[in-house]
Amino acid sequence: MASTPVRRAIAVFLLTAFLAPAACKSAGPDPTFAGPETPPTPSASASPSAVASPSPSAKPTPAGFKSLGWYMARVPQFPQAPTPQRVGLPESGSAIHWSRVPTTHKVAFITIDDGALSRKPEVIEFIRQAKIPVTMFLNSPAATEHTAYFKAIQEAGGMVENHTISHTSLKGKSYDFQKREICGSADKLEKLFGRRPTLFRAPFGEKDATTLKAAHDCGTQAVFFWTQTVDKGIVRYQTSEKVVKPGDVLLMHFRPALMDDLLGALKAIHKSGLTPALLEDYVG
Numbered sequence: 001m002a003s004t005p006v007r008r009a010i011a012v013f014l015l016t017a018f019l020a021p022a023a024c025k026s027a028g029p030d031p032t033f034a035g036p037e038t039p040p041t042p043s044a045s046a047s048p049s050a051v052a053s054p055s056p057s058a059k060p061t062p063a064g065f066k067s068l069g070w071y072m073a074r075v076p077q078f079p080q081a082p083t084p085q086r087v088g089l090p091e092s093g094s095a096i097h098w099s100r101v102p103t104t105h106k107v108a109f110i111t112i113d114d115g116a117l118s119r120k121p122e123v124i125e126f127i128r129q130a131k132i133p134v135t136m137f138l139n140s141p142a143a144t145e146h147t148a149y150f151k152a153i154q155e156a157g158g159m160v161e162n163h164t165i166s167h168t169s170l171k172g173k174s175y176d177f178q179k180r181e182i183c184g185s186a187d188k189l190e191k192l193f194g195r196r197p198t199l200f201r202a203p204f205g206e207k208d209a210t211t212l213k214a215a216h217d218c219g220t221q222a223v224f225f226w227t228q229t230v231d232k233g234i235v236r237y238q239t240s241e242k243v244v245k246p247g248d249v250l251l252m253h254f255r256p257a258l259m260d261d262l263l264g265a266l267k268a269i270h271k272s273g274l275t276p277a278l279l280e281d282y283v284g
């Protein structure tokens, strides 16, 4: 039975190991730290890359620390995604507002918002190695301050989209105010990442008709709400039917538990018989 100081010492050791340079993470023997809350799944043994697969029977650690290998070993095996088919957008002076993509393809979309609060380095590797298609709705000051981080996710296949400058609720604000927030952020993100965002998410999901007009005038094709939220690894559904449906959009944030959120989203999508796909392959 480990005493508290011993547990603390182990935790410090593990934390130190965890903070080693990213290049070391997937190469050497990979100590695995299975959290007690998630039983290993038999389907999770094969990873899509050559990363060392840890034993799913690894013991939990006092710190609850889970390595990249732990997450990789639990990524479900998805059927091959269908060839994407773009959805038609009505010609209008306003951007369309959607909670989900009107597609019958058996796909769902993972979106990650904000960017200022937490940026764990292992998230980049997880997205790259597990080939997770993600769309990032970023606030431009966070993107400016941490460009290298988001560029690394972009290089891993992620897309950068627009989430305003100041993360202020836009609903009820003047056209000029909203346009400044949306165009100002789009201009900055285009400069930083080499592509002008075509999608927009309003802070807190709060928008009005002016938002959709201003978004359109800033080059936005679609404004997205969401169908599920994911926090601390738990997927929350908006209906009592706990299933991810074709075209659904899952929302999570750059928060400390993003690794758990990504894994939770992948598991929920898999359980629903769907495959994750890139939002921009369908819209924009």
Ligand SMILES: [Zn+2]
Residues within 6 Å of the ligand: 113, 114, 163, 167, 203, 204
């Ligand atoms: Zn936000």
